[in-house]
Amino acid sequence: MTLFEARIEITHRPGILDPQGANVERALPALGYQNVRDVRVGKSIRLVLDAPDAETAAAQVEEMCHRLLANPVIEHYAVELMAIAAEPAEASAR
Amino acid sequence: MTLFEARIEITHRPGILDPQGANVERALPALGYQNVRDVRVGKSIRLVLDAPDAETAAAQVEEMCHRLLANPVIEHYAVELMAIAAEPAEASAR
Secondary structure, eight states: OEEEEEEEEEEEOTTSOOHHHHHHHHHHHHTTOOSEEEEEEEEEEEEEEEESSHHHHHHHHHHHIIIIIOOTTTEEEEEEEEEEEEOOSSSOOO | OEEEEEEEEEEEOTTSOOHHHHHHHHHHHHTTOOSEEEEEEEEEEEEEEEESSHHHHHHHHHHHIIIIIOOTTTEEEEEEEEEEEEOOSTTOOO
């Protein structure tokens, strides 16, 4: 089994209102940043999972996003996966 | 001036409680994912800014994070910057 770290970015789908982003975009010019636009605020989720290979890990994370982490009707998600350690099977710790 | 897209990941500092992450971590095994741990939920902010060069853009985004986007006492932020387009000022593309 290999340990993977997944970094998931969850953003609003285009056309879905992003009130947090709009607020930040309104606040920035008042602080002197006139050169900023298109602010979007989403979620960033990181988790560690144990899987036999990268394909299995990616499929599982995808499924978790769809079932629990994101709302696929209004949110879009992107997953990045990094192998962080190979665990010795036989002496499969944890 | 060049257009940059900044991707900012805001996470809790180590030792700061992350109740959202803890909730997700508790929910996943009930859905059949026993192999997941270390779930952390943070914010992901994307914005577009106009700056003369990458150094200026990076310094500005850093400052925005510190002043508005993150709470540096309990949150940690990481910034990735991508040039997305050079805007012709006179024609001084960088």
